[in-house]
Amino acid sequence: MKIALTGNPNSGKTTLFNAITGKIEHVGNWAGVTVDKKEGNIKKNLNKSDIEITAVDLPGAYSMSPFTSEESITRDFVKNENPDVIINIVDATNLSRSLFFTTQLMELGIPVVVALNKSDLNEKKKTSINVTELSKALGCPVVKTIATKSSSNGLEELISKVVEVKGKNQTAAYDSKGVDFENAEAVKASDKNRYDFVNGIVSKVEDRKVISNRQTKQDAADRILAHKWLGIPIFAVVMWAVFSISQTHLGPLLADIFVGWIDGIYAWAEGAMGEGVSPILKSLLLDGIIGGVGAVVGFLPLIMVLFFLLALLEDCGYMARVAVVMDRFFKRVGLSGKSIIPMVIGTGCAIPGVMATRTIKNERQRRTTAMLTPFMPCGAKLPVIALFAGVFFDDASWVGTTMYFMGIAIIIIGALIVVKITGEKNKRSYFIMELPEYRFPSIKRATISMFSRAKAFIIKASTIILLCNAAVQIMQTFNWQFQVVAEGAEGTSILASIASPFAILLIPLGFGVWQLAAAAITGFIAKENVVGTLAVVYSITNFIDTEELALVSGGGDVASVMGLTSVAALSYLMFNLFTPPCFAAIGAMNSEMEDRKWLWGGIGFQFGMGYVVAFMTYQIGTLITTGSLGTGFIPGFIAVAVMVGYVVFLMKKGDEKVNQKNLA
Ligand SMILES: Nc1nc2c(ncn2[C@@H]2O[C@H](COP(=O)(O)OP(=O)(O)OP(=O)(O)O)[C@@H](O)[C@H]2O)c(=O)[nH]1
Numbered sequence: 001m002k003i004a005l006t007g008n009p010n011s012g013k014t015t016l017f018n019a020i021t022g023k024i025e026h027v028g029n030w031a032g033v034t035v036d037k038k039e040g041n042i043k044k045n046l047n048k049s050d051i052e053i054t055a056v057d058l059p060g061a062y063s064m065s066p067f068t069s070e071e072s073i074t075r076d077f078v079k080n081e082n083p084d085v086i087i088n089i090v091d092a093t094n095l096s097r098s099l100f101f102t103t104q105l106m107e108l109g110i111p112v113v114v115a116l117n118k119s120d121l122n123e124k125k126k127t128s129i130n131v132t133e134l135s136k137a138l139g140c141p142v143v144k145t146i147a148t149k150s151s152s153n154g155l156e157e158l159i160s161k162v163v164e165v166k167g168k169n170q171t172a173a174y175d176s177k178g179v180d181f182e183n184a185e186a187v188k189a190s191d192k193n194r195y196d197f198v199n200g201i202v203s204k205v206e207d208r209k210v211i212s213n214r215q216t217k218q219d220a221a222d223r224i225l226a227h228k229w230l231g232i233p234i235f236a237v238v239m240w241a242v243f244s245i246s247q248t249h250l251g252p253l254l255a256d257i258f259v260g261w262i263d264g265i266y267a268w269a270e271g272a273m274g275e276g277v278s279p280i281l282k283s284l285l286l287d288g289i290i291g292g293v294g295a296v297v298g299f300l301p302l303i304m305v306l307f308f309l310l311a312l313l314e315d316c317g318y319m320a321r322v323a324v325v326m327d328r329f330f331k332r333v334g335l336s337g338k339s340i341i342p343m344v345i346g347t348g349c350a351i352p353g354v355m356a357t358r359t360i361k362n363e364r365q366r367r368t369t370a371m372l373t374p375f376m377p378c379g380a381k382l383p384v385i386a387l388f389a390g391v392f393f394d395d396a397s398w399v400g401t402t403m404y405f406m407g408i409a410i411i412i413i414g415a416l417i418v419v420k421i422t423g424e425k426n427k428r429s430y431f432i433m434e435l436p437e438y439r440f441p442s443i444k445r446a447t448i449s450m451f452s453r454a455k456a457f458i459i460k461a462s463t464i465i466l467l468c469n470a471a472v473q474i475m476q477t478f479n480w481q482f483q484v485v486a487e488g489a490e491g492t493s494i495l496a497s498i499a500s501p502f503a504i505l506l507i508p509l510g511f512g513v514w515q516l517a518a519a520a521i522t523g524f525i526a527k528e529n530v531v532g533t534l535a536v537v538y539s540i541t542n543f544i545d546t547e548e549l550a551l552v553s554g555g556g557d558v559a560s561v562m563g564l565t566s567v568a569a570l571s572y573l574m575f576n577l578f579t580p581p582c583f584a585a586i587g588a589m590n591s592e593m594e595d596r597k598w599l600w601g602g603i604g605f606q607f608g609m610g611y612v613v614a615f616m617t618y619q620i621g622t623l624i625t626t627g628s629l630g631t632g633f634i635p636g637f638i639a640v641a642v643m644v645g646y647v648v649f650l651m652k653k654g655d656e657k658v659n660q661k662n663l664a
């Protein structure tokens with residue numbers, strides 16, 4: 001049999017789904033985390049019946065009326081797939097709003113079981129809910145649950161109730177008598193009646209103590225952490241601390257040990273192959289695969305520490321405050337209040353981030369968010385950031401922090417430009433982000449989240465990154481006649497001849513050599529490839545312990561092997577971060593934008609943005625540090641002027657559209 005989990009956003013559906021199926025889908029301490037449906041079978045120890053039960057986790061919805069697309073996923077699923085039973089997860093701390101949806105669900109004629117979740121929070125607040133009364137008033141079973149607890153959490157009872165009600169008839173507590181959903185007035189009137197009905201139930205069953213001490217303390221904390229101006233420097237300090245721990249202190253410490261093991265594998269493989277193996281095969285295996293993949297995987301400890309810390313921040317409720325602070329700016333530049341959620345999710349990976357834009361109803365806002373979300377530095381970009389921070393800036397924490405805030409700044413500028421170009425009125429959205437309560441973050445949840453990211457990282461490294469590195473190594477070893485490239489003639493290799501024309505375009509940015517161009521190109525397949533390819537083209541296997549490396553390569557450190565000044569290195573880093581994301585993320589952009597023009601416009605914008613930012617960084621930086629402009633200033637300036645000019649032209653055209661609309 002099939003059961004559907006539905007309920008308001010952030011009520012704990014995915015937590016409950018994970019608890020009853022043993023899966024590890026992403027849980028976030030805010031609304032709108034799940035945007036797709038997820039399926040799994042209920043664990044045997046909870047399901048005492050002999051029927052197999054499949055549970056489906058759905059995106060949160062506030063009501064059944066077609067408001068946003070994720071609500072329609074929920075509505076369509078419930079209507080089309082005809083689950084045998086619906087579990088309605090109700091946030092016990094927010095009863096009246098949740099029950100609005102419950103009464104709508106019950107009208108569908110499918111048996112409903114209510115899981116009164118987050119009951120632990122109510123106990124803390126000394127709010128009590130009379131379950132027997134509630135169950136009687138609604139006409140369906142109600143079970144208290146605590147989805148975050150591993151035992152005595154009410155889940156076994158919940159499942160047994162589910163089995164019990166299957167096929168039974170329930171009478172809906174409230175009957176709207178078939179409202180016409182096309183008629184806004186009728187819907188409004190019916191909603192009002194429903195609210196009155198629900199509030200009647202709530203006042204009967206709930207005994208709530210008025211604002212507790214705890215609540216006032218929370219409000220006081222929010223006045224500072226979510227303050228419209230103070231919130232930003234506080235966030236900057238928090239991010240700086242996160243980067244300092246993960247990229248400067250604890251992360252590199254762990255990475256050093258880890259890289260030692262990778263070096264061990266390298267040495268072992270080298271020894272195991274012996275003399276008989278052909279040097280080409282040997283270098284493919286050693287430099288291309290173990291070296292290239294190892295260089296990427298070497299950053300795993302840094303990434304794990306970072307994600308662990310971010311998960312703690314999310315879990316304790318702080319990230320939701322950051323979202324509120326940013327939200328103000330985003331609304332001003334014509335993005336939706338909901339745009340912040342995709343962007344925060346995008347710091348993990350741009351793909352689910354872009355997918356999360358589905359919850360934005362306004363088409364322009366949704367497309368703009370999908371186009372701008374990839375500017376947030378994602379997990380795959382972290383090794384690139386860590387590499388450059390380590391090699392050129394002595395592991396400085398400001399590098400990563402600056403990249404985050406640059407990403408945010410670019411998003412704000414980008415959003416302004418898009419509003420201007422589309423010539424649409426900047427509709428202020430009134431979406432209000434709900435603030436979850438502060439709580440002590442769970443180490444267990446953060447650990448689980450960290451390991452699931454690590455697993456994904458390792459899988460990616462051992463498949464796509466490995467293949468790319470092998471291909472890069474082969475393309476570097478051979479020329480077009482498929483002869484081995486002689487030493488000193490590296491420029492004739494397949495790789496060099498493909499990358500060289502692109503390198504010319506990059507001269508004004510400070511890194512016009514084929515090796516760096518090749519790494520940036522492979523970065524479009526997956527951003528980790530930038531690190532892998534640099535390792536292969538410069539035969540560097542260890543990016544973590546750069547002192548040791550200085551000995552191996554005979555005095556030259558990584559920075560001079562790459563031949564970049566610090567300014568050019570920063571420019572290269574930004575180019576890799578702020579040009580289009582990997583192909584997979586572009587695919588996600590394509591499916592959420594549903595429009596060719598927007599997709600190509602978005603990609604063009606991302607290229608232009610990356611180019612302009614890198615150009616300015618290199619040229620201005622070089623001017624400041626050396627007193628003269630960098631190479632290729634004039635052609636670069638012309639290219640940038642053309643790009644900027646074109647955008648200004650489009651913005652002017654957008655303005656005219658607005659004026660015409662105003663006249664009409
Ligand atoms: N204290 C407490 N917290 C809970 C409980 N169940 C879930 N949570 C927390 O509530 C938050 C939201 O959980 P999710 O499972 O992501 O909620 P969701 O309903 O799937 O949310 P969307 O997918 O955004 O609609 C997380 O921070 C959970 O840890 C519970 O029983 N008690």
Ligand SMILES: [Mg+2]
Binds near residue numbers: 026
């Ligand atoms: Mg969810």
